[in-house]
Every structure is written in structure tokens, then in C-alpha cells.
Amino acid sequence: MGAEAAGPPLSVAVIGHVNHGKTALVRALTGIETDRLAEEKARGLSITLGFAWRDYPSGTVDFLDAPGHEDFIRAMVMGTTGARAALLVVSATEGFGPQTREHLRVAQLLGLQAGIVAVTKADLLAEDAEAAIGAHIAAELDGSFLAGEPVVFCSALTGVGMDGLNDAVEALIKRSPAPAHAPGPILPVDRTFTVAGSGTVVTGTLQGGPLPADGAAVLMPSGKSVTLRQLQVHGQTVEAAAPGGRLAVALRGVSVDEAAPGEVLCAPESLAPSLLVDIELTLSPDSARPLKSGDELRVMWGARQDMAKVRVLDDGPLAPGGRGLAQLRIATPVAVFAGQRAILRRPSPAETIGGALVLDPVAPRLRGPVGARRDLLAAAAAGDLARIADQLAARDGGVLSMREAARLWRATADEARLALVGFEMLGPDLAAAPGAVTATRQAYLTRLAEAHLNMPTRAWAQIRAIRETFKRTTSVDLLDGVERRLVAEGEIRMSGGQVRLASHDPLAALSPDALARLRELEAQVRQGGAAPPDIGALARPGSEDAALVELLVDLGALIVLRNHALRQTLVFHITALDDALTNLRATFPPPTEFATGAARAALSTSRKFIVPILEFLDARGDTVRDGDVRRIV
Known part of the structure; x- marks a missing residue:
């Protein structure tokens, strides 16, 4: 080339x-x-x-x-x-x-x-x-x-x-100033034609970043993926085109009709189609009348024009000569970028009434009060990254998407990450506001301690109940990160939807009599082995025995199983289930297969108990069932 x-x-x-x-x-x-x-x-x-x-x-x-x-x-x-x-x-x-x-x-x-x-x-x-x-x-x-x-x-x-x-x-x-920022190479298509031997050719003024001849590309907002066959600048084939000048691109995999003027050739995922675009607009002093919400406008941006209805975010209509924030609701999807400029015209009578700066090209639909959104867009219009980050973190429970912050700041995510001092990365894109992790960590430990204090004889608290207390203030992503950190630090234990402080000892909250009774109940169930007694029959009326049994279950000493056929709930001691596995392995060494009846005989128990025991061992991965037989793993 x-x-x-x-x-x-x-x-x-x-x-x-x-x-x-x-x-x-x-x-x-x-x-x-x-x-x-x-x-x-x-x-x-x-x-x-x-x-x-x-x-x-x-x-x-x-x-x-x-x-x-x-x-x-x-x-x-x-x-x-x-x-x-x-x-x-x-x-x-x-x-x-x-x-x-x-x-x-x-x-x-x-x-x-x-x-x-x-x-x-x-x-x-x-x-x-x-x-x-x-x-x-x-x-x-x-x-x-x-x-x-x-x-x-x-x-x-x-x-x-x-x-x-x-x-x-x-x-x-x-x-002249340097080319304006754009998210990668952006080529608004202003002409499309065919050339013998080259196929479909599109032209435009390249913006953003350089476009390599071997790069992947897509046409937006249609989303049509294309292959770049050749780049030409001033009739000369080039390996890469620099932003700021005219460019012709021969495309493979697309017809002239599919690459019509108004489409945008760009890198994959650099632009997204949207029907809602937030803008800062400047209304001309020569505008015939104020601009109010619901007015229809013709928006000219890049190489396309679109009809849109405007929602003014300030109080009341925007007067001629004024500047304000607004949201455009576009009739058909568009693909624009933050920082892109647009011209606003009234369709009838035709007049240029002002210009717009795109603040958020993929804006959310506005519902209810717009004060917080207006503050965020004002920060974006001012190019104030710290204010943008603070507004996003306040909106999203202490965290922000680095990609969203960068988009509103009109920069790359890496640039935003370097510029945001004090924010803590929770993942590739997610960052926590300064102090948010520390504050949430302390609040989580405090609320978990309160849960233990309210129910001192329970070994665990429900994770869902703890998280519910953060529902209105804290991001789920921030909670996930804090929980992972607390587990890694050894501060908490988590298991099966339950959580507890590592330091929590529910036995210490029991009176000497209650502790003795707990040991008695545990011994009675353990002595029953593979045919344990009815736990309900063991409990004394009007006593705290039921709470003590729940504590033994929380501690993992007792295991609650279900015989679905008989609709009965059975309680085994964990040592009985471990002993059952030991006996079955000795009687049916792998890979020997055995049926339920043979297992019942080996453990000297009844069908009432053997079925829940075998289902427990299946679930724990100790045995594998194949039809009517099983084998020890």
C-alpha cells in the first residue's frame, strides 16, 4: 500500500x-x-x-x-x-x-x-x-x-x-487548536458511492483518533459491522489516517444503501445508538421566541439531521440569548459522542435558533424531579471531573462507573482513573468514592454486631436482613466488595445466605443451665445415630429447648433433613451422617454399587431414615446416584 x-x-x-x-x-x-x-x-x-x-x-x-x-x-x-x-x-x-x-x-x-x-x-x-x-x-x-x-x-x-x-x-x-476529543476514530459519512474494484466507498472528515487500515469498524446507529478494504487521503492509499482531515474508505460487507450519509463509521463499542441525548444549549439572541419543553427542533450534527422534542431542565422556558440544560428525545436512534456540537433549527418557519454541546449521548429517561440530573450535567458542562464523580457516587450509593464518568468528562476511562484521587477501584470499571469503603465496612460490622446482640443465641444472621438495612443508601456493588474484603480479612464468615462475625460465640451468651441442656439435647440426638429420636418429643413444653436446637443447627452440630415421601422433618447429628458414610464405604468399597435397601441393612436403620441420609450424601458429593443404585465417590 x-x-x-x-x-x-x-x-x-x-x-x-x-x-x-x-x-x-x-x-x-x-x-x-x-x-x-x-x-x-x-x-x-x-x-x-x-x-x-x-x-x-x-x-x-x-x-x-x-x-x-x-x-x-x-x-x-x-x-x-x-x-x-x-x-x-x-x-x-x-x-x-x-x-x-x-x-x-x-x-x-x-x-x-x-x-x-x-x-x-x-x-x-x-x-x-x-x-x-x-x-x-x-x-x-x-x-x-x-x-x-x-x-x-x-x-x-x-x-x-x-x-x-x-x-x-x-x-x-x-x-489552530488541536482536534477535539472523541471516543476513538469517528467518521461521519457525508458521501457514499461505488468504485469499480473497490465497492462501496464512504467519505467524511475524520475526528477523534487515527483510523488504521486493518482496524475493526462498525456503522452506527445501524450497528452494521464492516471490513475496511482501503483508506485514501487525497487520492493516495495510506496505512492509517490521522484525525482532522478528509478521508475516503472502501468498505467490504455493506451496500451503498446501508452506508448512507448520516451513518457514522467508528470503532466497535465506541458509540451506542440512543433516543435520548442530554445537551447544553445556547439559544440565539435572534430567536423569534423562547424555547420551552415540548418544542420540536431539527438537530443537525455530524452529517445527519434529526427531528427531536426538547425538554428544558431549567425552570421555565429558555429566553433568547440564554444558555441552559436540556434533553432531546430523538425520533429515530442516533449515535453521537459527548463533546459533539450540533445546530438547532426550528422546522417552521425555518430558522437557526442556537447550538448544542452533547453532554451525555446515552442519557436516561427523566422521571420525577430533575435537580440531581441537572447538577450532574452542569458539572459535565463545566468539565469538572471531581464534581461529576461526586454526583455519580451520590446517585449510585457510593460507587461510580469509570466509563460513565469518563464519557461525561469527555476523556478516556484510563485518563479519568488517573485523575480521580482517592477513589478506590472495586473492579475493572467500578470505583468507590473516597471513604465509602471504610464507612461501609464499619457500618456493616456495626449492624452485624447489633444483629448478634438482638439474638445472642443464634450463630448466624441472615445476609438478606443485613443488606436490607443498606438498601436506600449503599450500592449492591459496594456491599459485595466490602463483604469480600471482610471475608478475606477474617472479620466475618459467610455460608449459605448467612453471615456472622468471626468473633461471635453464641455459647458464651448461654446460662450454665442452658448450656448444660444444650449439651444434653445434642447427646441424645447423637446417640440415636442413623435412627435419631423425634426432636419434637425431646423438647420440654414451655422451655427454651427449641431455641437451643436452632443454635445447634446454626453451629452445624445438627443437620435438618426432609423425608419428602412421608412429609417428615428429621434431625441428625453430623457425626451420625459422617459415620454412615464410613460404614457404607467399608461395606461397599468403590466402585461397588448398592441399592437403597442394601444401604438400609448396612446401617441398621429404616426407610424413613435411609432415604434422607442418602440424599444428604448425594448433595454433599459423597455418593453418586445412577437410577436405583449408588456408589461411593
Whole structure:
């Protein structure tokens, strides 16, 4: 294949009013004609997004020639998405037009921070007109991201000022901000076509991270897995493409219809389809009316547009010129990422009303009060990881998902893990808030001690009962981690849904008479061997014998078994069951098989007892049943 991709290219959105000379200027800069369609050439205006490039000493610049006519605002948004700078084209003879202002507003709403102003058709100016036009342009730019940026008077026809414009572009390469964060390589598909020998080809401006030619990929939100056949940058095959520039990708395993514009080519699991997206929105001061919950909007992001209903999370409607938090409910699934910018338009009458910054691309459905959610999103909008982590931990009972915190912080999970000081990892993704493990550990030991104090003669407490006391305050994952730690430290014992302090001794709570009676009951059951007495008959009426038997069961000295056929509950001493196994092994040494009757005779007991005994040995793994016979393991 061809050469490796160089450093990140610079994508520059070429914007401005219709017929102000954008396409001619790009042609003069690059030698490339961006109007490809016959209709564009016949009408003398751009309809679709055009692409051209030029190599400068400091790097490559991709020029994205956006249509200037108001009917093609979607193509303009598509071209500006992924760009890191703007080249605003203003006609020297006409000045600012309506689309100049809208393009400038859209570029600012999409987060552009650097650029150049090219004043075209300068060859038509009188010698003394330049200063006045420059002052007019500066006034129009006041308050925008292009205020104070270079203004170059030039002519694509005569070449006047083109050297100065190229010098300004060279400087722009060095001072433009780095590509914005995205979760891996992200390619919003803006064109799809077929090429003989290559199959389906998609193009777009690559964002996020580098895309290797041998990487796995998927189209979202459809979820269609694809194989990358070839990558091309400016007609040259590359092994990897750097983010920030234009890219063409030949795909295997997908048709043109399945890879339609609006799909996003990305690494598996980097994006997820969603119908709910939380945003920070900025409403234009020129909006005709406030934005209220339930309003329908057209959302333009990446290379797609979607209809959505908005829920404003602040109190009351958002006034023109205001900024607030909101949730978008999208009509069909979308795949976007935190930090992605969007343009918001009203469908009727059509107007650009503002912009949005995606805060959570896979937002939960909002029910009830939204105060806590609003606080979390405010922390995300501010880029405050500590506040994000605290809000998540408060919401989720002391723990947080590192992936969720990183998504809201617009970084990787590893970066979030390094930045969060004091959080304790409970697993690959789960972290506990500072002090949460220590506090929960102490609370668990205290509540278990209280359970023993309330029932001192019980050896165990029910795990479910202990956990129920944490239900409203503490995450199940945090409890799991604390229990594992307490077991490992030897502080508690856990068995069969029960838990106890390792230091708990229920016998110490018995009076001398009760302890003597306990030993008496245990001896009576043990003496019965494989045919124990009825435990109910042994208990004295009105005594605490039943509680003492429960304690012996808790301690594992007595085993409660069930004869299901006779619907009887039987109580054996553990030594009787161990002795039964010893006798059976001596009588039927492995691999000798034996039937139930033979076992009954060997143990000198009745069917009432032999069936529960054998079922117990089966369950403990001492014997294996095969039909009507068994054998010792």
C-alpha cells in the first residue's frame, strides 16, 4: 500500500454568502474545482459540499467549500462539522450578506475558535475604499470568534493578495487548536458511492483518533459491522489516517444503501445508538421566541439531521440569548459522542435558533424531579471531573462507573482513573468514592454486631436482613466488595445466605443451665445415630429447648433433613451422617454399587431414615446416584 499518513491535517470550513466567490477562491488556492455537478456549473453556485486541499510547509489543509445559499444550510453545517478553523469569504463589493452572518453564527455555535477573513473581488475596489470596508467588516465581526483575526483583501481573478492569504493559511496551521476529543476514530459519512474494484466507498472528515487500515469498524446507529478494504487521503492509499482531515474508505460487507450519509463509521463499542441525548444549549439572541419543553427542533450534527422534542431542565422556558440544560428525545436512534456540537433549527418557519454541546449521548429517561440530573450535567458542562464523580457516587450509593464518568468528562476511562484521587477501584470499571469503603465496612460490622446482640443465641444472621438495612443508601456493588474484603480479612464468615462475625460465640451468651441442656439435647440426638429420636418429643413444653436446637443447627452440630415421601422433618447429628458414610464405604468399597435397601441393612436403620441420609450424601458429593443404585465417590 502507499505511504503512511502524516501529522493531523487542518480542515478549514470555507463559509460565506452566496456568490461571494468561495469556490473561485478555493480554486485559486488549490487549483481544484469543487463544483462537481452540472447544475452547480450551470447555476454558478454551489449546491453540495465541495472539497479541495493544498500542502503547505507546516502541513496539509483541507478546504471544505460550503454552499452559501440559505436553501443548503445543511450542507454548510456538514462541512463545518469536523473543521478546526474557518475561512470566511466576504465580497468587497457587497459586504456582509444574510448568509454571511448565519454562516458565522453557525461556525461559532459549532465551536470554531480560529480563522481568517478573505475579502474577495478586491480588484474591483477604489484605492481609498479598503479602510472603510475593513472597518465595516471589523464591526460585523465584533463579539464573534473571528474578531481580531487576520483580514486579507484578495482577488481570485487577478491574484492580488493571494500570497498574503497563503501566508495567513500557513500561520493558521500553526495556531489552530488541536482536534477535539472523541471516543476513538469517528467518521461521519457525508458521501457514499461505488468504485469499480473497490465497492462501496464512504467519505467524511475524520475526528477523534487515527483510523488504521486493518482496524475493526462498525456503522452506527445501524450497528452494521464492516471490513475496511482501503483508506485514501487525497487520492493516495495510506496505512492509517490521522484525525482532522478528509478521508475516503472502501468498505467490504455493506451496500451503498446501508452506508448512507448520516451513518457514522467508528470503532466497535465506541458509540451506542440512543433516543435520548442530554445537551447544553445556547439559544440565539435572534430567536423569534423562547424555547420551552415540548418544542420540536431539527438537530443537525455530524452529517445527519434529526427531528427531536426538547425538554428544558431549567425552570421555565429558555429566553433568547440564554444558555441552559436540556434533553432531546430523538425520533429515530442516533449515535453521537459527548463533546459533539450540533445546530438547532426550528422546522417552521425555518430558522437557526442556537447550538448544542452533547453532554451525555446515552442519557436516561427523566422521571420525577430533575435537580440531581441537572447538577450532574452542569458539572459535565463545566468539565469538572471531581464534581461529576461526586454526583455519580451520590446517585449510585457510593460507587461510580469509570466509563460513565469518563464519557461525561469527555476523556478516556484510563485518563479519568488517573485523575480521580482517592477513589478506590472495586473492579475493572467500578470505583468507590473516597471513604465509602471504610464507612461501609464499619457500618456493616456495626449492624452485624447489633444483629448478634438482638439474638445472642443464634450463630448466624441472615445476609438478606443485613443488606436490607443498606438498601436506600449503599450500592449492591459496594456491599459485595466490602463483604469480600471482610471475608478475606477474617472479620466475618459467610455460608449459605448467612453471615456472622468471626468473633461471635453464641455459647458464651448461654446460662450454665442452658448450656448444660444444650449439651444434653445434642447427646441424645447423637446417640440415636442413623435412627435419631423425634426432636419434637425431646423438647420440654414451655422451655427454651427449641431455641437451643436452632443454635445447634446454626453451629452445624445438627443437620435438618426432609423425608419428602412421608412429609417428615428429621434431625441428625453430623457425626451420625459422617459415620454412615464410613460404614457404607467399608461395606461397599468403590466402585461397588448398592441399592437403597442394601444401604438400609448396612446401617441398621429404616426407610424413613435411609432415604434422607442418602440424599444428604448425594448433595454433599459423597455418593453418586445412577437410577436405583449408588456408589461411593
